[in-house]
Amino acid sequence: MNHSYIAAIDGFGDAVALGLRSAPCPQPRHGEIVVQVEAAAINPIDVRRRGGYGSRLFSLMGAARMPLVLGNDFVGTVYAVGRGVTGLREGDAVFGAKPPSSAGTHATHVTMRAEHARLRPSSIPAATLATLPxxxxxxxxxxxxxxxxxxxxxxxxxxxxxxxxxxxxxxxxxxxxxxxxxxxxxxxxxxxxxxxxxxxxxxxxxxxxxxxxxxxxxxxxxxxxxxxxxxxxxxxxxxxxxxxxxxxxxxxxxxxxxxxxxxxxxxxxxxxxxxxxxxxxxxxxTTFRPNPSALQALADCAAALAPPTVKTFTLSQAGQAYLHVEQGQPRRAVLLPGQL
Ligand SMILES: NC(=O)c1ccc[n+]([C@@H]2O[C@H](COP(=O)([O-])OP(=O)(O)OC[C@H]3O[C@@H](n4cnc5c(N)ncnc54)[C@H](OP(=O)(O)O)[C@@H]3O)[C@@H](O)[C@H]2O)c1
CATH class of the missing domain: 3.40.50.720 (NAD(P)-binding Rossmann-like Domain)
Structure with a gap:
C-alpha cells in the first residue's frame, strides 16, 4: 500500500470536523518503525486538543502542526522498519503509545520511535488493548x-x-x-x-x-x-x-x-x-510520557487487568467517536483504522 489514511483537523475548535483523507504512506527514519494501525483509542485529551487545549506548549514540540492527527495509543502490525532498529521486524504484532505529535495514531499508518512499541500480548482483543497504554x-x-x-x-x-x-x-x-x-x-x-x-x-x-x-x-x-x-x-x-x-x-x-x-x-x-x-x-x-520499561510491565500484566468495555468506530466515523468521548458516554471509544 503506497497510501495511508488519516483522520485529521485543519484548525482548532470544539466542532471542527475530523476529515478522512489519504496521505502518502510514512517512511521510517533511523530508529523508527511504521505501524499499520488495527486499533487506536480516543482519550479525553484528544477531544481537548482538537479544541486547541495545550496548543502553546504542544506547538513547541511540533505537536500542533496542521493537518493535525491526534491519538497516542495504538495496536497494530509493524509495516516498515528503519535503519538501526533492533528487536522488531516487519509483521510483528505490537502495541504502545507514542508521545504527543502532529502525526498521531488516528490513522491507518503511523511512524514512531521503535522504543514506543512492544510485542503485544496476544490474549487480549486489539480494541481492548488499545485503551490501556x-x-x-x-x-x-x-x-x-x-x-x-x-x-x-x-x-x-x-x-x-x-x-x-x-x-x-x-x-x-x-x-x-x-x-x-x-x-x-x-x-x-x-x-x-x-x-x-x-x-x-x-x-x-x-x-x-x-x-x-x-x-x-x-x-x-x-x-x-x-x-x-x-x-x-x-x-x-x-x-x-x-x-x-x-x-x-x-x-x-x-x-x-x-x-x-x-x-x-x-x-x-x-x-x-x-x-x-x-x-x-x-x-x-503528572504528564503522560512514554516509558519503555513501564510499557513492558503493561505487556506482562495486561491480561490480568479487568478489560474496559469498548465501542468501536471506523476511521470515517472519527467525528462520532470524538462526540462519544466528549459526551462522557459509557464504554471507551476505539477507532479501527483498518475499516475506513
Ligand atoms: N496530565 C496528563 O498527562 C493526563 C494524562 C491522562 C489523563 N489526564 C486527565 O486525567 C483525568 C482522568 O482521566 P481519565 O481518562 O481517567 O478520565 P475519565 O475516564 O473520564 O474519568 C474521570 C474521573 O473523574 C471523575 N470526575 C469527573 N468530573 C468530576 C468532578 N467535577 N468532580 C469529581 N470527580 C469528577 C469521574 O467520576 P464519575 O464519572 O464516576 O462520576 C471519573 O472517576 C482527565 O481529566 C484526563 O484529561 C491527564
Missing part, C-alpha cells in the same frame, strides 16, 4: 511523582480520586497489588468495578465529601478535578509518601498566559500547593 503509562508516572512503590504503600491506606475512570481503574488495581488499602472515590455507578479491582473502601463522591475523610493516607492521587486538590492534600498523613495530580492547570496556564506568564504561574501554583503537604512528601503534576 496511555492510561497505564500515565498512572505509573503518577505513582513515581507521588513516591508510590511497595515500600511506601504496602499495608497503608491510599486514596484515589476519580477511581471510576480510565486512570483510576488501573491505579486501584496496581495499588491493590502493591499491598495498599485503597479508598476509591467516584460516582456511584462505577464503584462496583473499583471493588472488583481491589478497593477496600468506596466513597460515592455525590454523597460524601472529601473533607469528611480521615487525614491518614500514605498517598493521594487526583484523577478527577483540580477544584478538589486542596482537600486531597489535607488527607495526607504526616509521614505520607506524596500526592500526584493529572488534572493540573499546566497546559491551560501556557494557553492563557503565554510561555513566560504560563511558566511563572505554573511555578507559583506548584509552590503554593507544595506548601500545603507534609514535610518530606512528594508533590507532582
Amino acid at each position: 496511555y492510561n497505564f503509562l500515565t498512572v505509573t508516572r503518577a505513582f513515581a511523582d507521588a513516591g508510590i512503590c511497595r515500600e511506601t504503600v504496602n499495608g497503608r491506606p491510599v486514596l484515589v480520586h476519580g477511581a471510576t475512570g480510565g486512570l483510576g481503574q488501573i491505579a486501584v488495581w496496581l495499588l491493590h497489588r502493591l499491598g495498599a488499602s485503597v479508598t476509591a472515590v467516584g460516582g456511584r455507578k462505577g464503584l462496583d468495578a473499583c471493588l472488583a479491582a481491589g478497593a477496600a473502601e468506596l466513597v460515592d463522591r455525590h454523597r460524601q465529601s472529601l473533607a469528611s475523610l480521615p487525614r491518614h493516607f500514605a498517598a493521594t492521587l487526583n484523577f478527577a478535578s483540580w477544584d478538589d486538590e486542596a482537600d486531597l492534600l489535607q488527607r495526607l498523613a504526616p509521614d505520607a509518601a506524596g500526592h500526584a495530580t493529572t488534572v493540573h492547570p499546566l497546559l491551560g496556564n501556557f494557553d492563557r498566559l503565554g510561555l513566560l506568564g504560563g511558566g511563572v504561574a505554573t511555578l507559583v501554583g506548584k509552590r503554593g500547593k507544595r506548601g500545603q503537604i507534609p514535610k518530606g512528601a512528594r508533590y507532582g503534576w
Whole structure:
C-alpha cells in the first residue's frame, strides 16, 4: 500500500470536523518503525486538543502542526522498519503509545520511535488493548511523582480520586497489588468495578465529601478535578509518601498566559500547593510520557487487568467517536483504522 489514511483537523475548535483523507504512506527514519494501525483509542485529551487545549506548549514540540492527527495509543502490525532498529521486524504484532505529535495514531499508518512499541500480548482483543497504554503509562508516572512503590504503600491506606475512570481503574488495581488499602472515590455507578479491582473502601463522591475523610493516607492521587486538590492534600498523613495530580492547570496556564506568564504561574501554583503537604512528601503534576520499561510491565500484566468495555468506530466515523468521548458516554471509544 503506497497510501495511508488519516483522520485529521485543519484548525482548532470544539466542532471542527475530523476529515478522512489519504496521505502518502510514512517512511521510517533511523530508529523508527511504521505501524499499520488495527486499533487506536480516543482519550479525553484528544477531544481537548482538537479544541486547541495545550496548543502553546504542544506547538513547541511540533505537536500542533496542521493537518493535525491526534491519538497516542495504538495496536497494530509493524509495516516498515528503519535503519538501526533492533528487536522488531516487519509483521510483528505490537502495541504502545507514542508521545504527543502532529502525526498521531488516528490513522491507518503511523511512524514512531521503535522504543514506543512492544510485542503485544496476544490474549487480549486489539480494541481492548488499545485503551490501556496511555492510561497505564500515565498512572505509573503518577505513582513515581507521588513516591508510590511497595515500600511506601504496602499495608497503608491510599486514596484515589476519580477511581471510576480510565486512570483510576488501573491505579486501584496496581495499588491493590502493591499491598495498599485503597479508598476509591467516584460516582456511584462505577464503584462496583473499583471493588472488583481491589478497593477496600468506596466513597460515592455525590454523597460524601472529601473533607469528611480521615487525614491518614500514605498517598493521594487526583484523577478527577483540580477544584478538589486542596482537600486531597489535607488527607495526607504526616509521614505520607506524596500526592500526584493529572488534572493540573499546566497546559491551560501556557494557553492563557503565554510561555513566560504560563511558566511563572505554573511555578507559583506548584509552590503554593507544595506548601500545603507534609514535610518530606512528594508533590507532582503528572504528564503522560512514554516509558519503555513501564510499557513492558503493561505487556506482562495486561491480561490480568479487568478489560474496559469498548465501542468501536471506523476511521470515517472519527467525528462520532470524538462526540462519544466528549459526551462522557459509557464504554471507551476505539477507532479501527483498518475499516475506513
Ligand atoms: N496530565 C496528563 O498527562 C493526563 C494524562 C491522562 C489523563 N489526564 C486527565 O486525567 C483525568 C482522568 O482521566 P481519565 O481518562 O481517567 O478520565 P475519565 O475516564 O473520564 O474519568 C474521570 C474521573 O473523574 C471523575 N470526575 C469527573 N468530573 C468530576 C468532578 N467535577 N468532580 C469529581 N470527580 C469528577 C469521574 O467520576 P464519575 O464519572 O464516576 O462520576 C471519573 O472517576 C482527565 O481529566 C484526563 O484529561 C491527564
